[in-house]
Amino acid sequence: MASIQDISVSAVINLISAVVFLLAFAIVRLQPINDRVYFPKWYLKGIRPSPRSSGTFANKFVNLDFRTYIRFLNWMPAALKMPEQELIDHAGLDSAVYIRIYLLGLKIFVPITILSFAVLVPVNWTAGETLEHIEDLTFSNIDRLSISNVPSGSQRFWAHVMMAYVFTFWTFYILYKEYKTVSTMRLHFSENRRPDQFTVLVKNVPPDPDESVDEHVEHFFRVNHPDHYLSHQVVYNANKLAELVEKKKSFRNWLTYYQTKYERNPVKKPKIKTGFWGLWGKSVDAIDYYMTEIEKLSKEEAEEREKVISDPNAIVPAAFVSFKSRWGAAVCAQTQQSRNSTIWLTEWAPEPRDVYWDNLSIPYIQIAVRRLLMAVALFFLTFFFMIPIGFVQAFASIDGIKKVLPFLKSLIEMDVVKSFVQGFLPGIVLKIFLILLPMILMTMSKIEGFTSLSSLDRRSASKYHLFVIVNVFFGSIITGAAFQQLQRFLNQSPTEIPKTIGVTLPMKATFFITFIMVDGWAGIAAEILRLVPLVMFHIKNTFLVKTEHDREQAMDPGSLNFSVSEPRLQLYFLLGLVYSVVTPILLPFIIVFFAFAYMVFRHQIINVYDQKYESGASFWPDVNRRILIGLVISQLLLIGLLSTKDTAKSTPLLIVLIVLTIWFHKLCKGRFESVFVKCPLQDAVVKDTIERSTEPNFNLKEYLHNAYLHPVLKVVEFEVSKEFDEENNPLVATKRISQWSSKTVSNGTAEDGI
Amino acid sequence: MASIQDISVSAVINLISAVVFLLAFAIVRLQPINDRVYFPKWYLKGIRPSPRSSGTFANKFVNLDFRTYIRFLNWMPAALKMPEQELIDHAGLDSAVYIRIYLLGLKIFVPITILSFAVLVPVNWTAGETLEHIEDLTFSNIDRLSISNVPSGSQRFWAHVMMAYVFTFWTFYILYKEYKTVSTMRLHFSENRRPDQFTVLVKNVPPDPDESVDEHVEHFFRVNHPDHYLSHQVVYNANKLAELVEKKKSFRNWLTYYQTKYERNPVKKPKIKTGFWGLWGKSVDAIDYYMTEIEKLSKEEAEEREKVISDPNAIVPAAFVSFKSRWGAAVCAQTQQSRNSTIWLTEWAPEPRDVYWDNLSIPYIQIAVRRLLMAVALFFLTFFFMIPIGFVQAFASIDGIKKVLPFLKSLIEMDVVKSFVQGFLPGIVLKIFLILLPMILMTMSKIEGFTSLSSLDRRSASKYHLFVIVNVFFGSIITGAAFQQLQRFLNQSPTEIPKTIGVTLPMKATFFITFIMVDGWAGIAAEILRLVPLVMFHIKNTFLVKTEHDREQAMDPGSLNFSVSEPRLQLYFLLGLVYSVVTPILLPFIIVFFAFAYMVFRHQIINVYDQKYESGASFWPDVNRRILIGLVISQLLLIGLLSTKDTAKSTPLLIVLIVLTIWFHKLCKGRFESVFVKCPLQDAVVKDTIERSTEPNFNLKEYLHNAYLHPVLKVVEFEVSKEFDEENNPLVATKRISQWSSKTVSNGTAEDGI
Helix, strand or coil, X not given: CCEHHHHHHHHHHHHHHXXXXXXXXXXXXXXXXXXXXXXXXXXXXXXXXCHHHCCCHHHHHCCCCXXXXXXXXXXXXXXXXXXXXXXXXXXXXXXXXXXXXXXXXXXXXXXXXXXXXXXHHHHHHHHHHCXXXXXXXXXXXXXXXXXXXXXXXXXXXXXXXXXXXXXXXXXXXXXXXXXXXXXXXXXXXXXXXXXXXXXXXXXXXXCCCCCCHHHHHHHHHHHHCCCXXXXXXXXXXXXXXXXXHHHHHHHHHHHHHHHHHHHHCCCCCCEEECCHHHCCCCEEEHHHHHHHHHHHHHHHHHHHHHHHHHCHHHEEEEEEEEECXXXXXXXXXXXXXXXXXXXXXXXXXXCHHHECHHHCCCCHHHHHHHHHHHHHHHHHHHHHCHHHHHHHHHHCCHHHHXXXXXXXXHHHCCHHHHHHHHHCHHHHHHHHHHHHHHHHHHHHHHHCCCCEHHHHHHHHHHHHHHHHXXXXXXHHHCCCCHHHHHHHHHCCCCCHHHHHHHHHCHHHHHHHHHHHHHHHHHHHHHHHHCHHHHHXXXXXXXXXXXXXXXXXXXXXXXXXXXXXXXXXXXXXXXXXXHHHHHCHHHHHHHHHHHHHHHHHHHHHHHHXXXXXXXXXXXXXXXXXXXXXXXXXXHHHHHHHHHHCCCCHHHHHHHHHHHHHHHHHHHHHHHXXXXXXXXXXXXXXXXXXXXXXXXXXXCCHHHHHCCCCCCHHHHHHHHHHHHHHHHHHCHHHHHHHHHHHHHCCHHHCCHHHHC | CCEHHHHHHHHHHHHHHHHHHHHHHHHHHCCHHHHHHHCHHHHHCCCCCCHHHCCCHHHHHCCCXXXXXXXXXXXXXXXXXXXXXXXXXXXXXXXXXXXXXXXXXXXXXXXXXXXXXXXXXXXXXXXXXXXXXXXXXXXXXXXHHCHHHCXXXXXXXXXXXXXXXXXXXXXXXXXXXXXXXXXXXXXXXXXXXXXXXXXXXXXCCCCCCCCCHHHHHHHHHHHHCCCCEEEEEEEECCHHHXXXXXXXXXXXXXXXXXXXXXXXXXXXXXXXXXXXXXXXCCEEEHHHHHHHHHHHHHHHHHHHHHHXXXXXXXXXXXXXXXXXXXXXHHHHHHCCCCCCCCCCEEEECCCHHHECHHHCCCCHHHHHHHHHHHHHHHHHHHHHCHHHHHHHHXXXXXXXXXXXXXXXXXXXXXHHHHHHHHHCHHHHHHHHHHHXXXXXXXXXXXXXXXXXXXXXHHHHHHHHHHHHHHHHHHHHHCCCCHHHHHHHHHCCCCCXXXXXXXXXXXXXXXXXXXXXXXXXXXXXXXXXXXXXXXXXXXXXXXXXXCCHHHHHHHCCCCCCCHXXXXXXXXXXXXXXXXXXXXXXXXXXXHHHHHHHHHHHHHHXXXXXXXXXXXXXXXXXXXXXXXHHHHHHHHHHHXXXXXXXXXXXXXXXXXHHHHHHHHHHHHHHHHHHHHHHHCCCHHHHHHHHHHHHHHCCCCCHHHHHCCCCCCHHHHHHHHXXXXXXXXXXXXXXXXXXXXXXXXXXXXXXXXXXXX
C-alpha cells in the first residue's frame, strides 16, 4: 500500500508530463504551418482565412509574435467561451452532448467528494486511533483515510451505508435531470428540416415474381399508406463501384506525388515497377503509367456505374421510402407493415451520411444467426482473449524463437536483443491486441448487420464496455486472466464472489489512482497535441498537395471515436462510484480528470473534430444505463466488503439500494427512451403545420430527390462540378467539396449540397 | 425407489377413481334436471330446447331411457367431432387455442416417448447387466429403465446427450409450427368486424386548466390524427354506481327467495330482522322490507347515475378513441403521441367485455411504484411463503392452542380432537393458502394496474408459473422450504446447483408419476363431474328461480381459468421434458394425461364453459416461452446430472443446447410475437378496403356508439327493455339477456346487442 507521499510523487510526475504536452501544444499550435492540423474544423467550414496567405515569408511558417507564446493556456477559456447553442450549431448535437458526459461526471462527483471528505474521511481516520496506530499520527498512509481503517464489526459502518444511500440518490437526481435535458435538446435539435425526418428505411422487401423491387415497394406503400407516400429510392449494390472509386483515388494520389517529384526535379523522370507492390516487374514511366491506369479505371467505373443503375440484380431488397409529411414517416417507422414480421421491416432512416450501405440487404433469419454467433464470439473474446495472446507471447519468447527459427539463435542470445525480447515483446503483443480490439469489435458489429454508422458505434461501445469491466476493472482487482476469474466464479457461491472482490478493493485504490493519472491526465494532454495527425499532415503536405483541394484532403480532422472513448470514460464513472464510499481519496483525481478532459474535448470539437455523421445524441440511453451498471457494481462490491467486516446486517439495506437502482433504470427508460427511438406524432404534426404555413410552395420531392442515393453514385456529379468550378474559381470549389464531406445538416447547407 | 409393481398398483387405483368419476358423470349428466349444469353453453346461446319441456312428469327429472346409459362414454367421440372452425365460432378463439396446448403436449411427447423407449430404455436396461444385477432379470425396478442404471463414466451417456439434442430440436420444430398456426388463426379470427378494431385506449390524459377531459381528448386527436379521428368515449368513474347495482341485485334475489317461500307456504308471512346479518334488530315483513329497500336503492341508483354522467369530476383521465378505419386505429395504437412518453399513452383497446374498468386512471409514476412493490412482494411470496404458514401451523398445533386458548385445553386433550389437530390442521392450513394463492396473485396483478381482464389473467399466470416451478417442482425435488433452498443456493457455487438437483432427479421419478396420476388423471376426471356447480345450481334452482331468466342466472357455466390452469399444465410439460432423457418411463403417464385432458376440456368448452372475454389467443407467446423455460431447466439439470456421472466432457455440448434454446426463443419472438401485440397495417388496409366496397353505407359511428360505455351505465337500457319484453315475449327477452352476458363477438351478434 503506497503512502500519500508516493502518490504525490506520481502525481507530480504526471502533472509535469501533462504540462509538457500542453506547452508543446501551445508552441506547435501557434505556427501558421500547423494551422490546418489544429483548426481543421474551421477550414472545412470554409470560414478560416489561412494565416499563411498574408505576412512575410518567415511568418508563413513560424510564428514570430512572441506575445502569443506568453498566453500559452489561453485556449482554455476560449474553449469554454462558446455558448452551448452555438456549439450545437457549430459541431453538431452528438459532440455537444458527448462533452456533457464529462460535465455530468463533475456534477455527480464534486458534491460526492465534498460529502465524502466531510463525513467519511473523518469517520475512517478517527476509527483507527482507538486501536493500534495511535503513535504514528504523522505517518500518512492512504489506508488511514479508507474504509480499511475501520475495525470489523464497528458501528461506524452505518455511516458508509448511509453515504451509499446519499450518493445513490444524488446520482439518480443528476442522471434524471441530465436525461431530461438531453432529450429536450434532441427534440429541439430536430426542428430543422432534414431528409431523414421524411424518410423511412424499409428492409427485407420480399421477392415478387412479377415485379421488380422498385415497383413492389412503390405499390406496397401506395396501397398501405395511400395518403402519405411520396417517393422512394431503391438501394443499389455499389460495392464494386465503391472499390473502383477508391482505387482511382489512390492512383490519383500517386500521380500527384510523381508529378510533384518531377516538377521539383525535372531532370529525372520518375520510374516505377509494375509488379507486386512496386518491388519487381518492368520499369515504366510513373506519370504515364498512372495516367493510363486512371483513364482505364475511369472507363471501367463508367461501365460499372451504368451496369449498377440499369441492372435489376444490382438492386438490393431494401429501399428508402419518403412521405409527404413528417407525420406519415413517423407513422410508417413506428408501425408494423406486414403480418409476417420478418418482411417489410421499417425503421427511421438514418441521416444520409450515417447510412452503412453494406448491411442493407441481409435477410432476417441470417441476421438472427449472425447475432447468435457474434454473441458467442463476444463471450469468448471477453473471457478467453488471454489464451491466444499467451500463445503468441510464448512463441515470442526466447525459447519459442529459438525453437521455430533456430538460425536466429546467435542473434537472440545477444544481451540487448535478449532483454528486448524478454522485457518488451510480451507487452508489445498485448498492446497490439488492445489496439486491434476496437477494430475487431467494430467488425463484429458490422457482421451483426446494423444499418447505420451510429448504431455500429453504439453497439461496439457496448461490447467494449463489457471488455473494460471484465478485463480492466475486475482484471485489475483480482489478478489473473478473465477465464481464470470465470472459472473461479463458477465454482464459488454467488455470495462469495462480491466478498472476494470487495475485500481486495481498498488495496487496489493506489493502483487505480496511478492509472487515472497516467491514462487520464497525461493521456488527455497527449490527445490535444495530435502528434500522429501533425506528422501525417506534413508528410502529405510535402508530397501530395498541389491544389487547395488537395490540402483540404490532406487534413485529417478525425472525430470523436464514440465506440472507444465512451466505454473508457465509463471506467472513470465506475471507479468513482465504487471508491466513493471505500476510499474517498481517489475522488479528487477523478474530478481533475473530468474537468481537464471536458476542457480539452470542448476545444477539440470546436477546432478539430469533424463528425462523420449526426445521430442527434442517440447514444444517451446507453450512457445512462452504463452509469447505472457502474452504480449496481459499486453496491454489490460494498455488500461484499461489508460482509467481510462483520456487518452482514447491512446487506438487506444495500440490496434494497440495488433493487431501487434497477427500478430507476426502468423508470428512466420508460420516461425518456422513446424520445431517442420514436418520433412523437404531436411534434411531427406541429412541424408539418408550421412548415405548411411558412413555406406553402416548398417542393419536398425535389428536396428529397437523391438524398439517399449511394454516395459513390453521387460522387460523379461532384467531380464534374468540381472540375468545372476549379477552372473558374478554385475557392468556391474548395468550399463545395468541403461541404460534401462535412455537411452538417444542422447548419442548413444540406439543401444546396444535394 | 418404488418398483414397477408399486406404480402399477397406484395406476390401477387412480384409473379406478377416474372411471368412477366418469361413470358418475355419465349418469348424472343424463338426468334432465341437471341439463343446465352440463350444457349451460347451449342454453346461453339460446339454441338448446329444455329437455324438461316435453315428456312425462318423471321424464322431466330422471332419464328413464336406459339405452342412453349403456353408451356412457359417448361424450368422448362427440367432443372430438366438432371441427376446429366450428369450435372457434362456437366457443371463441381463446378456448379453441387453449385446448390446442394439450394437443401440443401430445405432438411433442408421443414421438419423444417412442424414441425414448426405442433408444434410451434399452441403453439404460442393458447398462446394468455387465455390472451387478445380472441375476435378477425378473426383478423390475424402475431404476433399471432410468439413467441411474448407467455406471459413471460410461460411454453410453453419449446416447443421452444425443437424445437431448433430438428432443430439443423436435420440440423446436413443433413449437415453431404451432406458433405459426396459432398466429394465422389469430389473424383469420380478426376478420370479423369488432368495435376494438377501430378503437384505441388512451390513458394518462394530462390535466388541462381550460378544457375538460372530454374536450381535451377530442382536440388532441382531431389535431394529431386529423383525417382519421371519428369519435371518443370518456370513461366514467362508476365504482359507486356498480356497488349500488350489485346491492340491488342481491336484494332482488332475497326478495325472490322470500316470495317463493311465501308462495309455497302462504300461511306464514316471512319475517326478517333488520340488524347486522339479520341476527338482531326489529323484526319486519321480509317482502315489504326488500320491496321498499329496492325502491330506495333504485332512486339512489338513478341519482348516482345522473351524477356520474353530469359531474365532470366523475370522468377519469382516460378515454376510448375511435377512428374512421382500422388503419387509423392501428396507427394510433402503435405510435407515440406526445414527446413526454408518460402522457397520452395509447394501446389497442381490449374487447368491451375484457376491459378492467377500475385500472384505467392510474398515473404513470404510480404504476411504476406499484410494479416495483409487487415484484418485491412476489419474490417474498414465492420464496418465503412457508414462513407465515409455518407460523399459523405452529399456532394451530396442540401446544399453540393450549397456550393461547387455555380454556380449550380439556377439549383438545381428547384423543379424536388431538389426532385431528395434529394430523389434519397443518395440512388444511397449507391447503387454504394454496386455494387463496390464485386470488392473492390476481389481486397483485390488479394492483399492478393492467387494464384488461385478459392481461390480468396472463400476468397472474406468470406469477403462478414461478410459484409452481419454485415450490412444486424444485420444492419436490429438493425437500425443504423454498427459502431454505434459496439460502443453500446463495451459498453454493453456480455449478454446484444443477449437480445438487440433477443427482436427486431420477430418485423423484416415482413421486412425480404418482403426482401425475392423482393430480392429472383423477383431477381431470373430477373436473368433468362439476360437483360444486351441480350442487349450487340445485340450491339456487330451489330457492331463487321464478322466471326463465332467473334460471339462466342460476346456471354457473364457469370458464377456463387461464391464470391457474395454464401454469399447472406447464408443470406437465416441464416434467415431460426433464424426464424424457432421465427416466423415460414417466412419459406414457404424461401422454395419457394430455390425451384425457384434451378430450375433457374439449367437451367442457363445447358444452359448459362460457368465456368472460375473448382476447384472440393473446396468451400464446407466454405458453411458448414457458415451454422453452421448461426446456432450459431440463438441459441445466441434465448438465448437473451428467457431471456427477463423470461425463463432464458433455457439459459444453449441452451448454450449446441452452444457448440454442434461448436463441430459438428470440427467433420466435421476433418472427411471431408482433402478431399478438400489433396490428399490421397491410391487414388493416385490406379489411378497410373490403368493407368499404361491400358495405359503402355502413354507419360506423352508430356501430361504435356506446360500445365502450361502462357496463353499469348500460345496464339500465337492458333492464328497461327486459322488463318491457318479458311482458310480451319472455323467450326473446331471455335470449337477449343471454347475449348481453355472453355475446361472443365472433358470431356477429354484437351489432344488435348494442
